[in-house]
Amino acid sequence: MQHLDEGTIHSWLDNALNPDEAARVEAHVAECPECAAAVAEARGFVAASSRILTALDDAPRGVVPAAAPIRRGSRAMLRAAATVLVVAAGSLVVFRNGGRETQRVTNASLSAMKTVAPVASMNVDSTTATPEAAAAGIPTEANSSRRTAISSQQRNNASVEKRAAKTATADAVTATDQAFTPSRIADAAVMAAVPGALSLKVVETPRRPGETVTVYEVPPGDTVTLTELIVARENPPAVVPLGRQSAGQTAGMSTKARADAAVASGSGYSGAVGSVTAPAPAVSAPASAPQAGFANPVRTIKWTDGTTGNTMMLSGRKSEAQLQEIRRRIEHERAAGAARKKP
Amino acid sequence: MTDVERLFRTYNAALVRYLTRRLGDRDWAEEVAQETFVRALRQTSIENERAWLFAVATNLVRDEARKDIRRRKHLALLAEQERDTVVEPEETTLERAQEAAMARKAVDALAERDRLALLMREEGLDYNEIAEALQLSPGSVGTTLSRARRRLVESYEGLQKGREERENNAAS
Numbered sequence: 001m002q003h004l005d006e007g008t009i010h011s012w013l014d015n016a017l018n019p020d021e022a023a024r025v026e027a028h029v030a031e032c033p034e035c036a037a038a039v040a041e042a043r044g045f046v047a048a049s050s051r052i053l054t055a056l057d058d059a060p061r062g063v064v065p066a067a068a069p070i071r072r073g074s075r076a077m078l079r080a081a082a083t084v085l086v087v088a089a090g091s092l093v094v095f096r097n098g099g100r101e102t103q104r105v106t107n108a109s110l111s112a113m114k115t116v117a118p119v120a121s122m123n124v125d126s127t128t129a130t131p132e133a134a135a136a137g138i139p140t141e142a143n144s145s146r147r148t149a150i151s152s153q154q155r156n157n158a159s160v161e162k163r164a165a166k167t168a169t170a171d172a173v174t175a176t177d178q179a180f181t182p183s184r185i186a187d188a189a190v191m192a193a194v195p196g197a198l199s200l201k202v203v204e205t206p207r208r209p210g211e212t213v214t215v216y217e218v219p220p221g222d223t224v225t226l227t228e229l230i231v232a233r234e235n236p237p238a239v240v241p242l243g244r245q246s247a248g249q250t251a252g253m254s255t256k257a258r259a260d261a262a263v264a265s266g267s268g269y270s271g272a273v274g275s276v277t278a279p280a281p282a283v284s285a286p287a288s289a290p291q292a293g294f295a296n297p298v299r300t301i302k303w304t305d306g307t308t309g310n311t312m313m314l315s316g317r318k319s320e321a322q323l324q325e326i327r328r329r330i331e332h333e334r335a336a337g338a339a340r341k342k343p
Numbered sequence: 344m345t346d347v348e349r350l351f352r353t354y355n356a357a358l359v360r361y362l363t364r365r366l367g368d369r370d371w372a373e374e375v376a377q378e379t380f381v382r383a384l385r386q387t388s389i390e391n392e393r394a395w396l397f398a399v400a401t402n403l404v405r406d407e408a409r410k411d412i413r414r415r416k417h418l419a420l421l422a423e424q425e426r427d428t429v430v431e432p433e434e435t436t437l438e439r440a441q442e443a444a445m446a447r448k449a450v451d452a453l454a455e456r457d458r459l460a461l462l463m464r465e466e467g468l469d470y471n472e473i474a475e476a477l478q479l480s481p482g483s484v485g486t487t488l489s490r491a492r493r494r495l496v497e498s499y500e501g502l503q504k505g506r507e508e509r510e511n512n513a514a515s
Contacts, residue, residue: 006493007486016470016485045492052499053465055446056364058439063368063422 001028004035009042200329216330224316224326228305299323347383354396355380357466362400364462367422367447375403391475397463398476423447441506449498457491464488 001024004012011017012025029035203215203223212228300315301323314323314330355376362372379400389395423444450458456477463473474481 005486006489007483009485010489010492011470011485014464014470014485014488042489042492045489045496048496048499049461049492050465052446052449052495053364053462055439055442056367056450057360058443059363059367059369059372061368061370063371 003032004028004038006038006042009035009039010046013039013042013046200326200333216326218316218318218326222317224314224318224323226330227313227315228308229311229313301327303327347380350383350389350392350396351380354393358396358400361397361462361466362404364450364465365404365458375400375407378403391472393468394472394475397466397468397472401459401476445499445502445506448502449495452498453491453494457487457494460484460487461491461495 004025008017008025012022015022017025029039201217203217205215206213210230212230214226214228215223216226217223298315298317299320300313301320302311302313304310305312312327314327316323316326318326358376358379359369359372362375363369366372366375379396382399383389383396386395453461456479459477460473460479463476468476470481470484473479473484479487
């Protein structure tokens with residue numbers, strides 16, 4: 001065996017060689033003083049570099065300051081027992097405490113966030129992230145957000161807020177207590193606290209030509225409408241992946257859903273802001289900003305059923321994330337139902 | 344569906360440390376880590392979790408840096424200069440502060456890929472994970488790490504020596 005090159009020596013030291021190669025290296029080192037010396041030197045580099053890097057662990061905070069000014073709002077109190085965070089329309093918000101009564105929410109999720117009334121005093125860490133978490137399911141998002149909140153709760157974090165302001169993705173909004181109303185967080189709390197509690201009771205199945213419509217009841221008293229367009233297609237429609245729907249599409253909505261939307265536009269309770277922008281690929285894509293008005297509109301998500309190829313639509317006064325979760329439940333139950341029917 | 348909570352519990356500490364070492368700013372590191380987990384939420388499943396997380400975090404750093412690279416460099420430079428001249432907070436001794444400053448310089452002197460590979464290795468990623476995260480061939484990871492380690496140590500020792508010489512000259 002020829003002399004060992006540095007890469008091989010380090011691979012060997014890092015246990016990255018397969019057993020045969022490792023055995024050969026070991027055998028060679030045993031009988032080659034030059035390589036033995038090279039190995040000793042490499043060991044020294046491995047240890048020293050590790051040591052040097054630990055000196056970086058005490059890095060200060062807020063070294064690279066934010067460019068944009070921070071807006072401060074009044075303290076938001078969130079009930080500790082209920083879900084701390086709602087992830088809606090793709091925003092992940094963590095509230096935090098830490099000597100600074102600053103809070104900050106991203107636009108789209110702010111709309112869906114309400115405190116449970118009356119609110120107890122849990123201040124949580126506040127940082128913003130990209131508004132485009134997209135819908136993976138309320139329970140998981142809320143849980144992970146809560147964990148983040150809890151873990152960083154102890155830290156003083158003005159500079160995080162600075163950085164968040166600097167991040168192009170988030171529009172910081174000053175929020176007051178009044179912006180938070182109970183029901184949406186309660187929704188999320190129910191969904192998050194009891195996974196699987198999302199019961200899908202069919203309320204009605206109105207007949208419409210060319211469509212199969214099912215209205216499901218969703219706690220705590222809302223309904224969502226599932227519409228399946230039965231259309232014969234020559235070209236199978238493109239499969240639209242989860243989380244890519246833009247909400248607020250009224251074209252193609254069922255009559256009932258349009259009626260709901262009409263009602264919703266007149267509704268007055270604080271809640272979701274209008275449309276949810278589809279996620280953009282890059283971190284830097286800014287989310288839409290409108291903050292004025294607190295209508296709770298009906299949203300619709302659309303997808304193509306994998307089995308039938310039919311266009312499916314689910315509408316309701318829910319966030320996109322919640323609709324996606326409901327969709328999952330529906331698909332799961334349909335699949336389970338289909339399995340039962342098979343001999 | 345990805346169990347982000349489990350991912351977080353398992354990998355957040357390592358990810359934050361990796362990012363802190365890379366960025367030199369703990370707040371920034373935590374933000375990027377958080378954004379990484381937010382992105383994990385979008386995935387129905389992730390095959391090689393650790394490699395994926397580190398890859399996403401790394402790309403986030405790259406993207407952000409690219410966006411505003413000149414301003415960031417300038418700011419980082421200012422921050423660095425300030426750090427060198429200003430005494431660190433109470434807990435850190437002067438000695439440790441100087442070591443941290445030298446480590447910072449030495450790490451920043453590495454080529455980006457070498458630096459990232461080494462920082463990942465320090466978080467326990469194996470060669471395959473590093474190769475996947477950085478889009479390298481697995482066979483090249485050993486060479487990359489050997490080069491990174493050697494250069495890091497030699498840079499650091501050079502800085503150390505320079506500082507000692509300055510101190511000796513000052514004393515005499």
